[in-house]
Structures are given as C-alpha cells and as structure tokens.
Amino acid sequence: MKIIFIGDIVGKPGRKIIKTHLPEIIEKYEPDLIIANGENAAGGKGLSQKASDELFEAGIDILTMGNHVWDKKEILNFIEGDDRIVRPANYPTGTPGKGYTKVTIEGKTLLIVNISGLVYMPPLSCPFKCIDEMLASNDYDYSLLDFHAEATSEKIAMGWYLDGKVNAVVGTHTHVQTADHRALDKGTLYISDVGMTGPYNAILGVKKEDVINKFITKMPTRFNVEPNGPKQLNAVFLDLKAKYISPIQIVD
Amino acid sequence: MKIIFIGDIVGKPGRKIIKTHLPEIIEKYEPDLIIANGENAAGGKGLSQKASDELFEAGIDILTMGNHVWDKKEILNFIEGDDRIVRPANYPTGTPGKGYTKVTIEGKTLLIVNISGLVYMPPLSCPFKCIDEMLASNDYDYSLLDFHAEATSEKIAMGWYLDGKVNAVVGTHTHVQTADHRALDKGTLYISDVGMTGPYNAILGVKKEDVINKFITKMPTRFNVEPNGPKQLNAVFLDLKAKYISPIQIVD
Amino acid sequence: MKIIFIGDIVGKPGRKIIKTHLPEIIEKYEPDLIIANGENAAGGKGLSQKASDELFEAGIDILTMGNHVWDKKEILNFIEGDDRIVRPANYPTGTPGKGYTKVTIEGKTLLIVNISGLVYMPPLSCPFKCIDEMLASNDYDYSLLDFHAEATSEKIAMGWYLDGKVNAVVGTHTHVQTADHRALDKGTLYISDVGMTGPYNAILGVKKEDVINKFITKMPTRFNVEPNGPKQLNAVFLDLKAKYISPIQIVD
Amino acid sequence: MKIIFIGDIVGKPGRKIIKTHLPEIIEKYEPDLIIANGENAAGGKGLSQKASDELFEAGIDILTMGNHVWDKKEILNFIEGDDRIVRPANYPTGTPGKGYTKVTIEGKTLLIVNISGLVYMPPLSCPFKCIDEMLASNDYDYSLLDFHAEATSEKIAMGWYLDGKVNAVVGTHTHVQTADHRALDKGTLYISDVGMTGPYNAILGVKKEDVINKFITKMPTRFNVEPNGPKQLNAVFLDLKAKYISPIQIVD
Numbered sequence A, B, C, D: 001m002k003i004i005f006i007g008d009i010v011g012k013p014g015r016k017i018i019k020t021h022l023p024e025i026i027e028k029y030e031p032d033l034i035i036a037n038g039e040n041a042a043g044g045k046g047l048s049q050k051a052s053d054e055l056f057e058a059g060i061d062i063l064t065m066g067n068h069v070w071d072k073k074e075i076l077n078f079i080e081g082d083d084r085i086v087r088p089a090n091y092p093t094g095t096p097g098k099g100y101t102k103v104t105i106e107g108k109t110l111l112i113v114n115i116s117g118l119v120y121m122p123p124l125s126c127p128f129k130c131i132d133e134m135l136a137s138n139d140y141d142y143s144l145l146d147f148h149a150e151a152t153s154e155k156i157a158m159g160w161y162l163d164g165k166v167n168a169v170v171g172t173h174t175h176v177q178t179a180d181h182r183a184l185d186k187g188t189l190y191i192s193d194v195g196m197t198g199p200y201n202a203i204l205g206v207k208k209e210d211v212i213n214k215f216i217t218k219m220p221t222r223f224n225v226e227p228n229g230p231k232q233l234n235a236v237f238l239d240l241k242a243k244y245i246s247p248i249q250i251v252d
C-alpha cells in the first residue's frame, strides 16, 4: 500500500500549492491514498467546510488534525458526519468526531489514527495507552499513526514503542520536516515530522514580522498567514509493504 | 570561511564516532574550523574535563553548550580558563564562562555565539536582545550563532531576525536534524537543528527502554546513554563566504 | 504610611463590590492610599477606559496590572498618559506605560512597582534583577512591590530577597488570598497573594460551568465572568511605618 | 466524622513540630482521624520508612502523597503493603500503591482519595474522570479528596465539580495555606491549600539562600531543608457531619 502523507497545510497558500503540485506527485508516486494534516488549513487555524472541501476536491483522501482541531468552530457542524476527518484519538470519550478511520483498498484495510502528544501540549489521555487501545479494538491489515507532538523525545519514543506493531509513524505539528526518515529495526516507517505545506518565507506559515514582533516585544500579536511569496510543500512517500519511506519537498 | 558544525555529541558513543569519522570529514570538506555542541558529551549530561579533552584532541576546535552546560559540576573547574568552550550568552552577568568566543583564521575573525531559547526552556534573558548586544559589542568579520532551542517558531524567528546580520544561524537541542537547511533571503545560512551525534537506535541518545518506560509508567526513570549498536554523526558544512550549507549524516 | 491593597478586581461584579464597600473600608482603616490590581477589571480580561474611570472614581488611587495588561487593546490609548496605572516593569524597554509610579503623601514618597513572575508565566526579564534596578534608580521613602506571579516558591523567594529593602511585597495573580501575611524578619510586610475581588461562587471570577467544562472536555471554552450571586472583596491593610499587615475579606 | 488534615510535612523540622504539637491539637479538636500529606516528609523529598514510621507513631493515621511520591526509592519497598499510604490515584493502572484507602470509624466508612492535578504538573490521567471512577467503584459513608495541584483554577474547579458529591476537598502542594476555607453551596468543605508543616523562615521548607540563589543565578542549586529556626504547622479541622472547616496555624 502506497501513501502520500502531507505535512500541516497552512491557509490559502498551503491549499494553493496542493492544487498546483499534487497532480505531479500523484503521477510520480502513484499512491493508493493521500493523507494530509489539515489542522491549519483554514486561515492558519483550524479547518473550515470550505477548506476541507477544497482539499478533498484537490485529491486528498483523509485529513488528520491536531491541537488546532477546534479553532474554527464550524468544524462541529461537519466533523461527526465525515469519516475522512480524523481528530486526536486521546480526547475524552464523547468528544465530537473520531480518532481513527479505516480505508479499504484492493481488499486491504488501512487503519489511520491521529494522536496528540502530551509534552509541551494540552493535557489529553496517554498517547501510548491510546494507540494500544486503538490497535486492540480494530481489525485492519495496515496501520498508520499521525503523532501530532512537539518533543522529539516523545515522538521517537512512540516510533520505537510501535516498531513492528504499526506500519508507519509520522510526526506532525512542528511545521519543520526532519531529516530522520527511516525504517526502524522491525520495519516501522518513521519520521519525526513531515513538515509544513504553506508559505516558504515565513515562520511556520505565519508572517515573519508578526512572530518576530511577538518575541521581541512580548506583546500580544495577531498572527497572519503570509499571503505572498513562494510556497513549500512538505510530504513523505510511504510504501508500507516495501517498508520504504522517502521525503518530498517542493518549493514554488 | 568553511566550517563544520556538529550536532549535540552524546556520551561515549558520540565521542567515538567523532574519532572514527572526523578525519574523513576533514579530508572531504577541508574546513577552516570545526565546532560541535558538547552539552551532552559526558555520559549524556554535561561536559567533563575528560570528554572535552577527547573532543579537542579529535580535532574539534570549539565546543558550544546549552541547557545541560552545568550538569557535570567539574565544568566549573575549567570553563573560565578555556576560550574554546562557549556557554549560552543569555545567562546573567557574572555566570562562569563566556557566551561567545572569537577565532581568527587567515586574518579574518569569526565571532561564535551560543544562546539558549526561552520557549519550553529555563528562563534566561531575551535571546533576541542578547544577540543584538553581542553583535554590537564585538568586532568580527564573520559570525555564527548556535541557537540552542526547542520550539521551531523561536528558531526560525531568530533565523529571519538575523538574516543579513549574521552569517549562519544553526539550531541545536532537539537532537534531530531538520531538513530545512538553506540560505535565507539576505544570505544567512540556516538550519533549525543540526541533530545529534551518538547512538543511532536510541531516543535522543538514551536507551529506548528507559525513555519509553518513563512515558508509559510516569515513574522516575534513570536515563542511560545507549552503549551498544550503530552510531550516527549529524553535522552541517557551512561555507560562509559562498553562502552555502549542506547537511552531513553518517551512520556507522 | 497606611495603604489598602485590593486583590485582582474581576469585571463588573468586582467593580460593583468596590463601589459598595470601599467607603466602609476607608472609614475603618483611614488609608493614605488605595492600590488595586486591575488586570481583570474589564470583563475579566484587561482594563478599559470605562473600567479604570469607574475604579478611580470609586476611590482607588493606583491600579497595578499583570499578565492580562494588554487584553483590552484600548489600554494603549491611555496607559502612557496615566501615571496611576502601573504595568509589569520587566517588559522590555520601549513597552508602553511604566513599571512603577511614585506618590507623595505628607512629604513622604512611596515607590510602587509592579513586576511579573517567570515561573509558569510568559517570559519577561528577571524579576529579581528588575526590582534591584528599580530600587537603585529611584528616590523614595517607602516602597511597595506588587509581585504578580503564580508559583509560591518565586513569590516567597522575592519576599525574603527584599526583606529589609522594600516595605511591602504583596502577591497577586492566583485570585486566592493566602493565609501567610506577616512581617518578615527585617520588617518587610508580605503576603503571597492578596486574592480576588469579584464573583464569590465562581472560579477565579469565571462562571463555574465554563471552567469545569474546559477541564472535563478539553475543548476551547469561552470564559464568562459570573454575573450573578454574591461577591467577594479581598484586600490587605498595610501600615508601612508600624510594619503591620492584616487581611480584609468581605462577602456580600 | 471529625478530621484533622495536615499540610505537606517537610523533613525533620516538619516531623518535629508534629511530634511537639499534635497532642494539643488532638486534645483540642478530638478528631476521629488524622490525615497528613507526607510527600516531603523525608529530607524534603519523598517518604522513607523511617519518616513514615515516625509520623504514624506520632499519631497520624493516613499519609497522602503527591508529585514527590517516588523521590525516595525505598517507598517501593513498603507502599504496597501499607494501606495507610495513599498516592495519586491518577497514575496508570499497575502503578505500585493505591490511590485511595478506607477507614471505618464507629460503623461509618470514610473514603480517602489522593489525586494529582495536571496544570503545571506532570501528565497523569484526568483528575475529574479519576474521582468520578473512584466514587462510583467504592462503597463509603463519607469521602475526602486531597487534590494535590498547583493552579487555583484547577483546584477550585474540582471543589465546585464535587460540591454535594464529596464531603471535603482539600488542596495541597503549594505549601502555602490559603484563606478560602468554606463550605460550598451544597455542603462540600473546601480549601485551596492546607499549607505546609516545616521550617517557618524558609521557602516552602527549603533554605532561603538555596532558592534565591537558583532564581538569581539560574544555575543548578541543591535544595536543603532549613534545619534551624522556628517551625510552622498548617492544618485544617473538618467536621464532615456538621459541614464545618476551620484553619489551624501553629508557629513555634
């Protein structure tokens, strides 16, 4: 099973470069499935109906989320009814939406789970216990975890914890692609962070001036998605059967 | 001016792969100077006399530090007298050691500064104000900052803040090399994190079992450097004059 | 010099109980000066022109602030011109407003300083260094610090650090009055937290349901000031000359 | 049912003032049960066999714990076998020791639970869900929660959440007694923090110089329990039936 996993899509620039360059990625890698992290797809914060429609139309099959999942309140109108959207599974029982989804391709079922880390992140239930429960309570042939986390220690620990148990553990959230993609000892494909899809000359997708001003002045600052300049697309190609992972970086 | 900058060296495995592979790196890149982050060089925590001696003898010219600078108390015996060791400059006035050093090569002086970030890090003075002061109060031809920080937002903000003012901003601390090395718009060489030099099948250099156990049980756990298995060397090559940066990854 | 210091005033309920009960406090204690923490005076977040006018008219002489100082943007319109408003002094140079003010009563000058803590708080410059500089660069007969901080360790450390150097160190920010008011060994009057002035059957002034819902669901929740029910007024009476401090608690 | 609950006992000075003054407290209040937080009873960090023996001999019936529960490793030797020691219940299943205990007095059973907060604390499972489960899975006539937490918001939220469901919610951990003891609307007895039992002229029980030095220099500093000077005993008296709570403060 061949998958393209795209790092956090930020705002209109992120959606735009997806539309422009996803066709050539599809042509090159012939993926069975395209997953993207969509927690910043609407104006840099959250996911709107419009942004999710745009991304699904552009060819993305599944959107995973993260700590920004509820930033656009309108997601509460459509997250329940849409099996293509996966929010962190370690929210409490009763939270709107689902923490996993399943896709069957040519008779093989892929379990896709989204979990949020705890280190330097809002308090949710234990990610390690959560993935154990997800794996135990589902039937599937292949499995992939989007571990949305900040600290490299927690991410790599999750990778090794799941080595041989899950086909792929990909990290998201830091908006910077890491150079540590590999197959772990027992075959689990791993990367600490897939990176970010959005403005290239910006800070995590936000205008440089906004973020720098915040760090210098310590004053509240509105963070605007950088609307101008080149864009970047960060992704990984995963061949779960061949146990192969390779990074994708496009700047345009 | 050509520089090799080596990511956080962890314990004996880190020092060992330096000794084994630095000669071939020197032969290939012909650097004028070799800098390494040494905050974890002694047993994974801090810097001992023995570890620093070993690394200088192996060919490293300058050791930068980070939040682990004081983990081995014996550093207080030699940090004052050794201009080759640079601790975060944003410690208070009066702190042992220095936050910068200068090296002159063929008539050109390189200013090397080490600064610690504040996001998810212990409280020190403002990194942005600190680098401004360092640059204003020193004479130099070239400059390089090791920004030892956790959050990608703070690191990239520092990169853009210094674009055109400093020749290179390299990040350390997360122990994972990032895939975002580039020259920024005005020529500053940048990478969010150079990565880690030490055990390859480990978690930031620490035994997998130790870190996973901590995350699962929430109990205090002693973190041991992984003594066995393959090792990795993470570094970047920087040509300050040519405004060129390229990553180095060796696994052995 | 006799002072009433009132703990964080929260929204309309806080302003209302001030108007109702300040007269009787004035009558009872005959203070030379009334200081209040006003960082939550407008709708629970920040300080508006209207809220500050109301409080000054009610008899408060000086308003100190805290981490919520910028929550109402309109404060930027009047903080510069109003010497009765004091924001944390450890913001960077160039920040609007002032970190201290002076009041002269019967020929004696009181220096009033507001400083924000760093533990579990946004990063500002070192509080300890900041107060040292404030004391060194001002002339005064008496001095009082509102140390707006979260952690008891940092607050008590500040108290002992300033024992004998400052006449009073009063803590704010946690919205709960502590039962540790005392004169320290060298005479500095101290209390870890003066408490909160606002809704009594609420959580730090916010509706119980809002805060509980946030803790249970982990979902973003709008925090509304509790508009109904009894109110509380938390304050301390300080006699700087007599080295006497006593708590004031009114519930109505 | 009448209870004395004693705030975090710190080191030898804390144990000493217990021995000296508990007899007079017993005489005055005639409690059915004496509970104390013992997480700092051994040298300021953790609980040793010796310290717990001393405290039980002095008349304490039950010791609750907190984030320092594992600081003395030897607790693993006796926590399993001793029903008088209660560690935070929101540790993962399988953690040594128990999160609750029951005591029957004159035919009435009191359920005593210890839970750790999450705000500014290590990540454990949700405190609110945890107490719900504890209450649902136990039989009892009376109940008391020691909520070991930092943030006033989380503590007061727990109080109101349990109002009418639990007889008493007492906070510990900040080492400073709060002045907000009361019966909530539906009768639950509440105090945000019971305070600390140990050195009086110190910072949370630690030598002033140690803590101040850490804040000033930002260097690692060994924290020693203050061995000299006066001591304080902080506690509350709770009459669960009469819905009455009153603070106890002794300085000697």
Ligand SMILES: [Fe+2]
Pocket: A008, A039, A040, A066, A068, A173, A174, A175
């Ligand atoms: Fe994101």
Ligand SMILES: [Fe+2]
Pocket: A039, A066, A067, A068, A148, A172, A173, A174
């Ligand atoms: Fe995120």
Ligand SMILES: [Fe+2]
Pocket: B008, B039, B040, B066, B068, B173, B174, B175
């Ligand atoms: Fe490191």
Ligand SMILES: [Fe+2]
Pocket: B039, B066, B067, B068, B148, B172, B173, B174
């Ligand atoms: Fe570090």
Ligand SMILES: [Fe+2]
Pocket: C008, C039, C040, C066, C173, C174, C175
């Ligand atoms: Fe406040």
Ligand SMILES: [Fe+2]
Pocket: C039, C066, C067, C068, C148, C172, C173, C174
């Ligand atoms: Fe505050």
Ligand SMILES: [Fe+2]
Pocket: D008, D039, D040, D066, D173, D174, D175
């Ligand atoms: Fe404690």
Ligand SMILES: [Fe+2]
Pocket: D039, D066, D067, D068, D148, D172, D173, D174
């Ligand atoms: Fe504690």
